Amino acid sequence: MKSLFFFLLISVSLFAQNKSTPPDNTAGYLFFAGFIGVVGLFFWGVYKAAKTQKIIYTLAMLPFLLSIIGMFFL
Numbered sequence: 001m002k003s004l005f006f007f008l009l010i011s012v013s014l015f016a017q018n019k020s021t022p023p024d025n026t027a028g029y030l031f032f033a034g035f036i037g038v039v040g041l042f043f044w045g046v047y048k049a050a051k052t053q054k055i056i057y058t059l060a061m062l063p064f065l066l067s068i069i070g071m072f073f074l
Contacts (some may be wrong), residue, residue: 041061041064042064
């Protein structure tokens with residue numbers, strides 16, 4: 001859990017330091033929040049699936065997999 005919090009803290013600090021072009025709308029912040037949510041859900045799913053040995057928790061990794069597939073179409 002400490003490494004996940006460290007990753008989140010580093011990501012937020014790097015995003016906050018980029019002040020060269022301020023966003024005109026909040027779409028960038030929404031995408032960033034969605035990214036943090038998907039990555040958090042992915043690691044939570046891996047943790048729960050490994051801890052409980054139940055296959056249902058692997059469905060938490062589905063948004064991460066869909067976002068990786070979606071990157072190929074952008």
